[in-house]
Amino acid sequence: MGDLVKYLGDAGTRGLILDMLLEHIYLSLLPLVISVVLAVALGWVCHRFGWFRGALLGAANIVYTVPSLALFAIIPAVIGTQVLDINNVVIALTVYTTALLTRPVSDALDAVPVQITAAATAMGFRPLRRFLTVELPLAVPVLFAGLRVGSVSNISLVSVGALIGTGGLGVLFTDGFRSRYLAPIIVGIVLTLLLALVVDGLLVALRQWLTPWNHIRGVKS
Amino acid sequence: MIEFRAVTKRFDDGTIAVNNLDLVVEAGTITVFVGPSGCGKTTSLRMVNRMIDPSSGTILVDGKDILSVDPPMLRRGIGYVIQQAGLFPHRTVLDNVATVPLLSGWSRSKARGRAAELLELVGLPAELGKRYPVQLSGGQQQRVGVARALAADPPVLLMDEPFSAVDPVVREGLQDELLRLQAELDKTIVFVTHDIDEAVRIGEKVAVFREGGILAQYDRPAELLARPADDFVAHFVGKDRGYRSLSFVDASGVEVGAVPLVQVSEAVEPSGEWRLAVDDRRHPRGWLAPGTTVDGPLVEDVLKPGGSLFEVGQSIRGALDAALSSPSGLGVAVDAEGAVVGAVTATQVLAVIEGLRESRG
Ligand SMILES: Nc1ncnc2c1ncn2[C@@H]1O[C@H](COP(=O)(O)OP(=O)(O)O)[C@@H](O)[C@H]1O
Ligand SMILES: [Mg+2]
Numbered sequence: 159m160g161d162l163v164k165y166l167g168d169a170g171t172r173g174l175i176l177d178m179l180l181e182h183i184y185l186s187l188l189p190l191v192i193s194v195v196l197a198v199a200l201g202w203v204c205h206r207f208g209w210f211r212g213a214l215l216g217a218a219n220i221v222y223t224v225p226s227l228a229l230f231a232i233i234p235a236v237i238g239t240q241v242l243d244i245n246n247v248v249i250a251l252t253v254y255t256t257a258l259l260t261r262p263v264s265d266a267l268d269a270v271p272v273q274i275t276a277a278a279t280a281m282g283f284r285p286l287r288r289f290l291t292v293e294l295p296l297a298v299p300v301l302f303a304g305l306r307v308g309s310v311s312n313i314s315l316v317s318v319g320a321l322i323g324t325g326g327l328g329v330l331f332t333d334g335f336r337s338r339y340l341a342p343i344i345v346g347i348v349l350t351l352l353l354a355l356v357v358d359g360l361l362v363a364l365r366q367w368l369t370p371w372n373h374i375r376g377v378k379s
Numbered sequence: 380m381i382e383f384r385a386v387t388k389r390f391d392d393g394t395i396a397v398n399n400l401d402l403v404v405e406a407g408t409i410t411v412f413v414g415p416s417g418c419g420k421t422t423s424l425r426m427v428n429r430m431i432d433p434s435s436g437t438i439l440v441d442g443k444d445i446l447s448v449d450p451p452m453l454r455r456g457i458g459y460v461i462q463q464a465g466l467f468p469h470r471t472v473l474d475n476v477a478t479v480p481l482l483s484g485w486s487r488s489k490a491r492g493r494a495a496e497l498l499e500l501v502g503l504p505a506e507l508g509k510r511y512p513v514q515l516s517g518g519q520q521q522r523v524g525v526a527r528a529l530a531a532d533p534p535v536l537l538m539d540e541p542f543s544a545v546d547p548v549v550r551e552g553l554q555d556e557l558l559r560l561q562a563e564l565d566k567t568i569v570f571v572t573h574d575i576d577e578a579v580r581i582g583e584k585v586a587v588f589r590e591g592g593i594l595a596q597y598d599r600p601a602e603l604l605a606r607p608a609d610d611f612v613a614h615f616v617g618k619d620r621g622y623r624s625l626s627f628v629d630a631s632g633v634e635v636g637a638v639p640l641v642q643v644s645e646a647v648e649p650s651g652e653w654r655l656a657v658d659d660r661r662h663p664r665g666w667l668a669p670g671t672t673v674d675g676p677l678v679e680d681v682l683k684p685g686g687s688l689f690e691v692g693q694s695i696r697g698a699l700d701a702a703l704s705s706p707s708g709l710g711v712a713v714d715a716e717g718a719v720v721g722a723v724t725a726t727q728v729l730a731v732i733e734g735l736r737e738s739r740g
Contacts (some may be wrong), residue, residue: 277465280428281479281527282455295469371469371511 161257165341175330179349180256182326185244185319186312187357189251198301201263204288211264218257226250228317230322247319249328254343256310256316262304266297299372302365306358317357327353380406381427381535381567382640386436386590388422392655395424397592400436406534409561409568413575413583414615419592420571424537427569428457438534455483457537458528459564462522462543466512473508473522479531490530497526502556518549525557529564537567541571554581575616579604579623587612601627601732625696627733632731633698633713635691638722647673653707656682661718663688688713697700699728 187359188275204211220323224232229250270293278292320328329355334337365372380581381404388397397419404410404428412420425431426438429450445453465647466475476494481487485528495550498508501522512520521541528536532622558581561568572578578585579600587603589611590610596608617623639654641647643664648656649672656677665682667673673681686704689697701710702725709722 266482273461273463273465274467277461278428278467280430280454280457280461282451282453282628284451284480289480292467292469369469371513374514375510 160340161339162344165339166345172321174343175327175349177341177351178325178327178329181244182350183315184311184351185247185316185326186251186309186353189248190256190309190316192248193253193255193259193308194301196252196307197259197263197304198294200260201267201297202377204260204264205267212234215261215264218260221257222254226318228284229253229321230324242323244324245325246317246322251312255312256309259301259310261262262300262309263297265299265320267278267293270296278361293368298369302361306317308360309357309361310354313350313357317350380404380439380441380512381569382437382439382442383423383426384437384439386423386426386433386438386452388419388426388431389434395592397426397433400585400592402594402597404569405698406441406567407565408583409557409570409581409600410584410586411571411578412569412586412588413572413578413582414571414588414595415590418537418588418590419590420573422592423538423588424539424569424571427485427535427537427676428454428459435700451623455464455531456533456535458531460528460531460536460541462528462540464512464524464541466520466523466527468512470511471508472503472510472512474517475496475512475523476526476530478527479533491531494526497530498523500529516549517545518553521545521553525560527620528565529560530656534567536566538568538570540571540573542577543574550577557581560623576623577617579626587615589615622696625699626694628695628732628735630689630691630693630695630698632667632735633695633723633728635721635723636727638709638711638719640719641667641677643679644676646675647677649673653709655685655707655711655719655722657719660716663711663713665720666705668706685711688717690715695728695732699725699732704727 200300204214230246233239233246233249234243239245242348274296275293278288285333316326317328317331319326320332327346327350331340334341334343334346383400383402386397386400389395397736400423402545412423416419419455422431426433427445429445432446439456467478470478471493473494476497477487477490479495480490485493494503495508498505503519503522507515507519512523515523524541542553545553554577570581582600584597585600585603586597586601587595594604596612601624602626603612604616604620607616607620613620639650641651641654641656643656643658649668649670651669653669654667656667656679658664664679665684665685667677667681668683671681683706687697687701687707689701691712691714698710698712701709701712702723703710705711708724710728711722712720714720
């Protein structure tokens with residue numbers, strides 16, 4: 159405990175930790191945002207073209223089985239970035255999260271009742287508008303269930319990135335292990351957990367705000 | 380006006396859903412497509428707003444070949460109501476109703492204003508506008524479905540079994556409501572149902588379809604019941620079609636006779652005949668059987684429940700049913716306020732029916 163106080167007592171250290179925290183947020187949430195867009199597009203393709211679905215979802219499963227450390231290492235070779243480029247982490251996590259979200263998005267779109275999409279078409283919606291204003295909003299609850307898993311998983315995976323030298327709170331773990339000093343490790347764990355909780359809370363709040371219709375129960379009169 | 384000219388729909392699997400349909404739906408009428416399940420009613424309907432395109436033949440709406448119109452634009456001018464209403468669960472009732480005006484580029488506030496008018500038109504309280512569809516009963520959802528279809532004031536309305544999923548009492552209310560609306564709005568309505576009673580109740584013209592998507596008969600309901608074109612139609616319109624066809628004969632020829640009355644809560648003399656008990660507004664309360672002794676003021680417990688009532692000016696079917704269902708054999712006639720006017724016997728009604736048949740030759 160005394161160690162911890164001493165460790166955090168240094169303003170320079172606190173400044174460094176804050177930078178790491180911000181970097182951690184950036185590295186874990188940017189992929190989340192990008193992959194929502196990608197997964198919605200790919201989920202739509204799976205929903206729309208049945209034959210594509212098997213291939214794409216199969217590929218997504220395979221991607222998901224590749225260990226994260228291996229992916230961080232492979233990406234520079236594949237796209238020619240520097241080994242220590244933090245974009246490697248962003249890209250790797252985008253790939254994971256997209257693989258995670260595509261199936262639920264596609265399933266959620268499949269689950270929109272046909273009479274609702276048919277009614278929309280019959281009222282004169284064009285396909286893109288129908289997708290954005292009818293089908294996608296109805297898939298939001300499922301999308302957010304996936305996002306909550308994805309955000310927690312990204313926040314923990316960013317720490318792994320520290321092993322190949324990218325930033326984030328994971329640096330506290332590598333530093334702590336190297337110098338056999340417990341304080342940074344504890345700070346790292348606590349901040350990672352707090353971050354995951356806060357992001358999850360924000361996602362839940364955002365979902366509630368986007369889907370007021372989903373929380374009222376039918377009061378048949 | 381909607382015109383089907385030699386319209387055939389063959390699906391990819393070879394099913395012929397509609398077979399060489401020639402039919403004209405007149406402007407400003409309710410035309411009902413009726414027939415057993417799978418006979419091509421929905422397919423015929425959906426070809427009108429191009430949810431399905433015909434394999435051959437032509438469909439004209441107000442003289443214009445619909446294949447020449449961009450489907451989304453065509454559809455914004457054609458209201459569409461389906462079973463279960465198909466409301467958007469993520470939009471409030473008001474926004475559901477405002478859908479087509481918004482699609483057509485109205486401002487949000489103008490579209491919502493129009494939607495509020497429509498809720499009132501279909502008889503829903505304004506505060507329901509803020510609710511979501513799950514918070515409504517089946518009947519209310521169906522009304523919202525109708526309001527949504529009418530929002531952009533389309534000249535044509537397509538309705539596919541809109542009332543099939545609600546219970547019979549609510550359904551009858553919705554049918555009455557539709558007839559009331561139509562009297563006001565004068566739309567060209569195509570209404571699909573598998574229920575022949577619903578068809579003859581609301582249709583000005585009824586098209587009976589048979590298996591294979593063939594039009595078996597297209598006629599006024601009274602004609603359909605009186606002169607079915609063939610055995611299929613005769614069978615489809617049902618066993619008691621003779622009785623049901625009386626719905627289209629008005630009862631003005633039946634002379635309403637006097638009926639002995641007694642007053643509830645007052646003393647009653649003994650008598651050997653059936654007497655009708657009424658309250659102080661002359662509303663019927665039940666029958667007092669011959670020879671019933673009443674001590675003191677007449678109480679309702681001693682009365683036999685009455686039969687159905689018929690309102691003067693309604694169909695002869697109501698008059699006959701009133702007579703047949705009454706314990707005294709006297710069918711009670713009431714005025715629009717429900718006050719007793721008199722009574723008729725089944726014999727009287729039948730004599731009028733016979734007379735009409737003879738005069739028709
Ligand atoms: N998309 C489709 N593909 C193949 N057959 C269809 C399709 N839609 C309807 N059918 C067939 O066409 C016939 C008419 O269907 P439908 O118009 O829905 O009948 P109804 O509304 O009178 O019950 C049925 O035999 C049905 O199975
Ligand atoms: Mg049908």
